[in-house]
Amino acid sequence: MVQTSLFNHQSSQRPFLPQDTHPIETGKYNIPTNEINKLYEKVKNSIQNRLPGTVVHGRPRLGKTRAISYLVNTLPADFGNMPIYTLLCREHSKPNEDVFFTEILKDVGHGLFASGKATAKRDRLMKFLLERADAAGQSRTVFFIDDAQRLHELQYNWLMDICNELDRHGVNLTVFLVGQNELLNQRSVFFEEEKYQIIGRFMVEPYKFYGVRTLEDLYECLLCYDEDSIFPADSGWSFTRYYFPKPFEQDFRLHKYAAELHDVFITLRQEAGIGKPFEIPMQYLTRTVEYVLRRYGCEGEDVNDITRNQWKTAIKGSGYIEAEIYRAPE
Incomplete structure (x- = not known):
């Protein structure tokens, strides 16, 4: 989201941007929700205590992948240039050591990820990780493994070999397994099969990641659109201000709609007969807010206020209600 800007913080002129380049259009931005801030503290403590691994699990579309992106960009504030890598766990019917190390080499940014056999790739990966840690003057390295519920037992063993x-060589690797709730099922299976080495290395303290569950959570998310999400960088133009420039001057703020929006979500759930615990995955909340900014802001209908019916339309358009109706029980 951060880009070089020619606009200063005091600029009253709405920034001119090429079409479809604003983060609301591209979707390339992160909102530091209450849950992400809690996760940050958990991750920070795990790294500081040199824990080998932690499971972060939750239902689909809660924003776990975006949370990883936020953490990767924010952790340097506490840990300097410590090497941090995001690995994507692909779906494979059978684990293959050559493929395993090829994909890790690719994800860590190594230029020669495809050449050689599995043993050569393993050695190349180790040399790369050690060189990066040494260059950074660090004795710690972090892996975030996204969609980790796809990992097979053999792959856990290969990860242990890396650790x-x-x-x-004096470098501590902390692995964060981020994925769906099936990770807990895998943990239970490992317990039953007495695979304690895997549990002790990667799954000692599972952490459940949630979406937006309270009015306070919703308020904080909307406040980010009003104050913290600035584009272009240092321009002083928050997302809300950019799409509602004139109303913004008259104190229009999305966070002031938090209570009403929360009530609309509850009402629509009740009308649809949804009895599951209240939770809004970030994907659907951001879709709702993005709809409002685009449809009703200055590039759309250019309104001065958001009505209850307009919030309803935005929520329905996000797909949230349908997703909740067919949401699997936990």
């Missing part, structure tokens, strides 16, 4: 090899 052990790094540890032998």
Whole structure:
């Protein structure tokens, strides 16, 4: 989201942007929700205590992938240039060591990820990780593994090999397994099969990640659109101000609609007969807000106020109600 800007903080002139380049159009932005801030503290403590691994699990579309992106960009404030890598766990019917190390090499940014056999790729990966840690002057390295519910037992063993090899050279690797609630099922299976080495290395303290569950959560998210999400960087133009420039001057703020929006979500759930615990995955909340900004802001209908019916239309358009109706029980 951060880009170089020619606009200063005091600029009263709405920034001119090429079409479809604003983060609301591209979707390339992160909102530091209450839940993400809680997760940040959990991750920070795990790294500081040199824990080998932590499970972060939750239902689909809660914003776990975006949370990883936020953490990767924010952790340097506490840990300097410590090497942090995001790995995507792809779906494979059978684990393959060559493929496993090829994909990790690719995800960590190594230019030679495809050449050689599995053993050569393993050695190349270890050399790369050790060199990066040494260059950063760090004895710690972090892996975030997204969609980790796809990991097979063999792949956990290969991960342990990586941890052990790094540890032998004085580098601590902390692995965050981020994925759906199936991760807990895998943990239970490992318990039943007495695979304690996997549990002890990666799954000691599961952490459940939630979406927006309270009025306070919703308020904080909307406040970010009003104050914290600035584009272009240092321009002083928050997302809300950019799409509602004139109303913004008259104290229009999305966070002032938090209570009403919360009530609309509850009402629509009741009308649809949804009895599951209240939770809004971030994907649907951001879709709702983006709809309002685009449809009713200065590039759309250019209104001065958002009505209850307009919020209803935005929520329905996000797909939230349908998703909740067919949401699997936990």
